[in-house]
Structure formats: structure tokens, C-alpha cells
Amino acid sequence: MSAPEYGRAFTLWRKAAPEWDAYTRHEFVEALRRGDLPRQDFLHYLRQDYVFLIHFARAWALAAAKAGTLAEMQAASATVQALVHHEMPLHVQVCARAGIDAPALEATVEAPANLAYTRYVLEAGYSGDFLDLMAALAPCVLGYGEIGTRLAGSGGPYSDWIETYAGAEYQALCHDVGGLIDGALAYRLGPDWAGSPRFDHLAQRFATATRLEVGFWQMGLDGA
Numbered sequence: 461m462s463a464p465e466y467g468r469a470f471t472l473w474r475k476a477a478p479e480w481d482a483y484t485r486h487e488f489v490e491a492l493r494r495g496d497l498p499r500q501d502f503l504h505y506l507r508q509d510y511v512f513l514i515h516f517a518r519a520w521a522l523a524a525a526k527a528g529t530l531a532e533m534q535a536a537s538a539t540v541q542a543l544v545h546h547e548m549p550l551h552v553q554v555c556a557r558a559g560i561d562a563p564a565l566e567a568t569v570e571a572p573a574n575l576a577y578t579r580y581v582l583e584a585g586y587s588g589d590f591l592d593l594m595a596a597l598a599p600c601v602l603g604y605g606e607i608g609t610r611l612a613g614s615g616g617p618y619s620d621w622i623e624t625y626a627g628a629e630y631q632a633l634c635h636d637v638g639g640l641i642d643g644a645l646a647y648r649l650g651p652d653w654a655g656s657p658r659f660d661h662l663a664q665r666f667a668t669a670t671r672l673e674v675g676f677w678q679m680g681l682d683g684a
């Protein structure tokens with residue numbers, strides 16, 4: 461399948477990431493699509509994903525702190541808002557309906573694959589600049605957008621999850637983030653940003669984060 465239109469940097473980074481298909485077509489994703497993912501595996505994933513989203517929101521808050529323009533600060537803070545007020549409450553709701561109440565969710569012990577991924581992203585932001593952070597965050601945001609698009613209309617027991625990421629609101633977020641990244645590259649590296657020496661380093665960050673997303677799905681399957 462061709463890449464969704466989430467901007468030029470995404471198209472280039474996606475093509476250069478060896479494990480992109482292993483991420484977006486992981487067995488966990490295929491089981492969600494078919495609808496035969498065991499419920500326990502899904503809930504295990506959701507609990508870990510709740511912890512993931514806490515650190516993901518922190519990383520976007522760090523992006524607001526590292527922003528160079530008002531537009532970047534607005535885009536980063538809007539993403540924090542969407543995560544904290546929409547995606548995270550959705551996880552709380554789904555878990556509550558499955559018998560995992562808020563205190564149980566809060567008590568989730570973080571899996572090593574989750575630790576590795578979220579701290580990698582945060583570290584990119586702590587030791588790097590806004591671009592390092594964007595390259596590390598892009599596979600999370602845009603990968604789920606691509607997965608949502610591909611799985612849209614699959615139906616089955618996981619259709620709510622699928623339609624969250626296939627839906628107009630999440631897809632608009634992906635387009636905004638894609639535009640934010642292209643704009644941030646041009647602002648810092650100039651109009652020939654794709655040919656700048658830093659671009660390869662950023663592509664490697666994107667590829668590493670992609671590899672850590674594969675590990676996250678695998679953690680979901682293995683229950684580890």
C-alpha cells in the first residue's frame with residue numbers, strides 16, 4: 461500500500477525505515493483486523509498503552525517547551541490536550557467496562573518494551589532539539605494513522621479501537637503533525653532540508669522508534 465499523505469518527511473522516513481511493515485502489519489494488528497485477538501491480550505496491551513500515553517503526553521509537552529514558533533507551540537499543546545482529554549479517558553473507559561477500574565489501571569507495572577520505547581523518545585527530546593523529538597514521535601502518531609486507515613471498516617470486536625484511529629479527528633491530527641514536521645524542518649534546516657546531513661540522522665531516529673513500536677506490539681502478544 462502507498463503511504464498516506466502525511467507530508468514529505470514522513471514519506472521519506474517511512475521508505476527508509478526497514479521495519480516499517482513489521483510495525484504496521486504486525487501479527488497483533490492483523491489479529492485486531494480479523495477480530496480474533498484474545499480479549500486478555502487486548503486488555504494487557506491497553507493497560508500498557510495507558511502507561512505509554514502518560515509518557516507520550518510528557519514528550520509532547522516537552523515539544524511545546526522546545527518549540528521555536530507560536531505555530532509549533534500551538535500544535536504541540538493541542539496534541540497534549542487531545543491525548544490527555546480524549547485518548548487517555550477512552551482507555552480508562554474501555555478498561556472500566558472490562559472490569560479494570562482506574563486504580564487498577566494506575567497500578568499497571570510498566571513492561572520493559574514500554575520503558576524502552578517511551579524513554580527513548582523522551583531522551584531524544586532531552587538531549588536533542590525539536591526535530592529529534594519529532595523524528596522519534598512521528599512513527600507513533602503517523603503509524604497508528606496508517607494502521608487505522610488500512611483497518612477501517614474491518615468491523616469485529618475491535619472496531620471501536622480501529623475507528624478511533626481511522627476516524628476524521630485522528631486523521632486530521634496526522635495531517636497536522638505531518639505538516640508540523642515539514643514546517644519545523646524547513647524552519648531549522650532551510651528549504652533543502654531533505655538534502656541536509658542532519659536528515660539522515662533524523663531518519664535513523666525514526667527507524668529506531670519504528671523498531672521500538674514492533675517491540676511494543678510483540679509485548680502485547682507475548683503478555684510480557
Ligand SMILES: Cc1ncc(CO)c(N)n1
Nearest residue numbers: 509512599600601604676
Ligand atoms: C504504542 C503506541 N504508539 C502509538 C500510539 C498512538 O497514539 C499509541 N496509542 N500507542
